[in-house]
Amino acid sequence: xxxxxxxxxAVLRTDLPASITVFLVAVPLCVGVSVASGAPAELGLxxxxxxxxxxxxxxxxSLQVSGPAAGLTVLVHSAVTTHGLPALGVIVLTAGLLQVLxxxxxxxxxxxxxxxxxxxxxLSGIGLVLIASQAYVLLADASPGGALADLAHLxxxxxxxxxxxxxxxxxxxxxxxxAVLALWKRVPRRLAALPGPLVAVALAAAAxxxxxxxxxxxxxxxxxxxxxxxxxxxxxxxxxxxxxGTVLAFALIASAESLFSASAVDHMHAGPRTRYNRELVxxxxxxxxxxxxxxxxxxxxxxxxxxxxxxxxxxxxxxxLHGGWLLLFTLALPGLLELVPLAALAALLxxxxxxxxxxxxxxxxxxxxxxxxxxxTATTLGIVTTNLLEGVAVGLVAALAKTAWDVTHIRLQVExxxxxxxxxxxxxxxxxxxxxxxxxLEEVSxxxxxxxxxSALTHLDTACRQAxxxxxxxxxxxxxxxxxxxxxxxxxxVEAA
Numbered sequence: 001x002x003x004x005x006x007x008x009x010a011v012l013r014t015d016l017p018a019s020i021t022v023f024l025v026a027v028p029l030c031v032g033v034s035v036a037s038g039a040p041a042e043l044g045l046x047x048x049x050x051x052x053x054x055x056x057x058x059x060x061x062s063l064q065v066s067g068p069a070a071g072l073t074v075l076v077h078s079a080v081t082t083h084g085l086p087a088l089g090v091i092v093l094t095a096g097l098l099q100v101l102x103x104x105x106x107x108x109x110x111x112x113x114x115x116x117x118x119x120x121x122x123l124s125g126i127g128l129v130l131i132a133s134q135a136y137v138l139l140a141d142a143s144p145g146g147a148l149a150d151l152a153h154l155x156x157x158x159x160x161x162x163x164x165x166x167x168x169x170x171x172x173x174x175x176x177x178x179a180v181l182a183l184w185k186r187v188p189r190r191l192a193a194l195p196g197p198l199v200a201v202a203l204a205a206a207a208x209x210x211x212x213x214x215x216x217x218x219x220x221x222x223x224x225x226x227x228x229x230x231x232x233x234x235x236x237x238x239x240x241x242x243x244x245g246t247v248l249a250f251a252l253i254a255s256a257e258s259l260f261s262a263s264a265v266d267h268m269h270a271g272p273r274t275r276y277n278r279e280l281v282x283x284x285x286x287x288x289x290x291x292x293x294x295x296x297x298x299x300x301x302x303x304x305x306x307x308x309x310x311x312x313x314x315x316x317x318x319x320x321l322h323g324g325w326l327l328l329f330t331l332a333l334p335g336l337l338e339l340v341p342l343a344a345l346a347a348l349l350x351x352x353x354x355x356x357x358x359x360x361x362x363x364x365x366x367x368x369x370x371x372x373x374x375x376x377t378a379t380t381l382g383i384v385t386t387n388l389l390e391g392v393a394v395g396l397v398a399a400l401a402k403t404a405w406d407v408t409h410i411r412l413q414v415e416x417x418x419x420x421x422x423x424x425x426x427x428x429x430x431x432x433x434x435x436x437x438x439x440x441l442e443e444v445s446x447x448x449x450x451x452x453x454x455s456a457l458t459h460l461d462t463a464c465r466q467a468x469x470x471x472x473x474x475x476x477x478x479x480x481x482x483x484x485x486x487x488x489x490x491x492x493x494v495e496a497a
Contacts, residue, residue, distance in 0.1 A: 018311035019321030025195040025307045032345035033068040037076040041218045042226035044068045045330045046295040052323015055286030060279025064265040064305035065319045068296045070352040071257050074129045075388050079246050087237050090230035093291025095250035099284030108276035111259045117372040118395035121379025127356030137346035138174035140166040147384045169213040170343040173204050177347035204344035215341045228294030249389040258283045258300040268309045375399050408432045412440045421446035426456040429464035441471045450482045457487040
């Protein structure tokens with residue numbers, strides 16, 4: 001669409017205010033994710049800038065916003081710990097090129113074929129690991145390392161924190177941030193226009209400054225000093241097989257998170273729908289540029305995207321402008337970051353982890369579909385006990401096992417009285433379960449009218465149809481009236497009996 005005066009006015013009226021809102025939401029989250037990942041605070045802002053100015057300007061989705069995501073914090077921290085911060089750039093760059101390739105091969109929509117239980121389990125696992133690790137920052141203590149160790153030693157760390165001045169101060173700051181985030185939905189509408197995370201962090205910074213609390217703050221070394229473009233030594237790391245496992249994990253998980261976010265954002269507005277392959281290419285180009293600068297990986301993030309939609313954005317100009325505001329802030333006001341307490345950022349991420357964990361939603365799933373809940377639980381436990389990539393693999397295996405069970409599962413419910421015998425068949429009647437079906441039918445010995453109810457079947461193949469037909473004919477020959485309620489998808493086949 002060509003730019004004209006009317007379009008410029010529309011952007012100034014809707015997208016410009018929305019971009020400022022998204023910028024205010026993005027600043028504390030970009031910094032918090034970066035610090036929690038073991039990287040300088042500036043690198044998170046660089047990724048946010050690239051997400052806005054580069055990925056935001058490319059076609060794909062018009063309203064979702066990209067930047068460093070809490071969902072990748074665990075993976076990035078593991079990569080930095082294992083391979084070193086200088087290696088992060090080449091890992092992110094290579095993962096971005098892989099994303100571009102996946103998009104050009106038109107594989108974007110295939111990410112939507114992954115079981116939702118595996119995806120939700122992945123988010124729950126990430127949320128639990130994130131909470132466990134960031135809780136130690138809230139307690140002014142050192143993390144033992146590893147999700148299981150973090151969870152096991154958390155009670156002891158809490159007791160130690162209560163007994164020290166720095167621990168009590170960090171707990172007070174983090175608790176205050178969590179209280180503001182929890183109560184922000186209840187504030188008057190005029191105040192609610194301000195982003196809760198920004199207000200919470202600003203209040204925490206003011207309290208630490210005014211009360212001289214012994215709480216560490218963000219260290220700032222300057223934007224240019226933080227950038228670490230990969231050199232020849234870093235590219236040589238690609239000869240290691242272990243690095244490729246990390247690259248693959250970055251590419252697949254960042255792609256899945258971005259495209260699932262796109263699907264959610266599409267439900268929030270009535271504008272153009274996401275073109276998934278193009279969005280995958282855009283995310284890949286963004287990560288390639290971020291990697292070339294030595295910054296964190298990016299994904300589309302639902303919190304900033306939702307803020308963008310709710311603020312009234314209409315075009316991609318809002319997300320591009322938010323990248324411009326991040327750049328201006330990073331160049332002009334980097335000193336403000338030194339006022340931000342680490343405990344406040346940790347509280348932000350604990351809150352984000354709780355949203356990813358979503359215990360109420362998981363409990364509802366357990367009540368409505370326990371087999372899907374078991375897949376989700378297997379994925380979550382796999383991530384907590386091993387790592388992100390292996391945990392997702394555990395979830396995929398569990399999802400395949402559940403599908404195999406669903407495809408072959410069959411259940412007969414027999415209600416026998418002197419007046420009638422009712423046989424209800426549930427599940428999938430396939431040849432794989434034919435012996436079980438025949439054995440179970442042979443156990444039924446009706447003495448009066450027979451009703452064969454197949455309405456609860458989801459699939460009925462020819463072999464099982466013939467077995468059911470033969471059973472019904474057998475009792476008809478004995479002079480018993482037999483009534484068949486057919487399966488919805490196979491009515492004509494069953495009625496032929």
